[in-house]
Amino acid sequence: MRLRIYFKKExxxxxxxxxxxxxxxxxxxxxxxxxxxxxxAVIFHHKFEKIxxxxxxxxxTGRILLNYILLxxxxxxxIINNSSRKTYLEALSKADKANLTTANKNxxxxxxxxxxxxxxxxxxxxxx
Numbered sequence: 364m365r366l367r368i369y370f371k372k373e374x375x376x377x378x379x380x381x382x383x384x385x386x387x388x389x390x391x392x393x394x395x396x397x398x399x400x401x402x403x404a405v406i407f408h409h410k411f412e413k414i415x416x417x418x419x420x421x422x423x424t425g426r427i428l429l430n431y432i433l434l435x436x437x438x439x440x441x442i443i444n445n446s447s448r449k450t451y452l453e454a455l456s457k458a459d460k461a462n463l464t465t466a467n468k469n470x471x472x473x474x475x476x477x478x479x480x481x482x483x484x485x486x487x488x489x490x491x
Contacts, residue, residue: 406466
């Protein structure tokens with residue numbers, strides 16, 4: 364009996380994940396040329412994390428997608444160190460108020476500022 368309930372819930376979750384991912388990809392297409400590449404990558408990353416499509420590895424996959432967007436836009440990849448993980452998670456959490464179809468400045472400002480500071484700090488530490 365418990366096994367059947369699990370599969371029903373899992374099937375429903377798969378439908379929601381596919382719908383949410385479709386919404387996310389449409390959001391990306393709509394905003395790809397409107398937003399600064401760093402802002403685009405950060406918001407996409409957060410929205411992906413909020414969907415949480417996999418049982419495991421969502422964080423790693425989300426950060427890979429963030430870096431993929433940055434690389435496609437001719438920016439260097441970003442490394443988020445464990446030493447600032449708490450601040451990173453707090454910034455992600457603050458953005459959780461956003462929905463999949465919008466990108467409100469108030470909801471994303473802390474996350475964008477954090478990622479921008481990490482991006483700048485890592486860049487200067489590597490090249491200077």
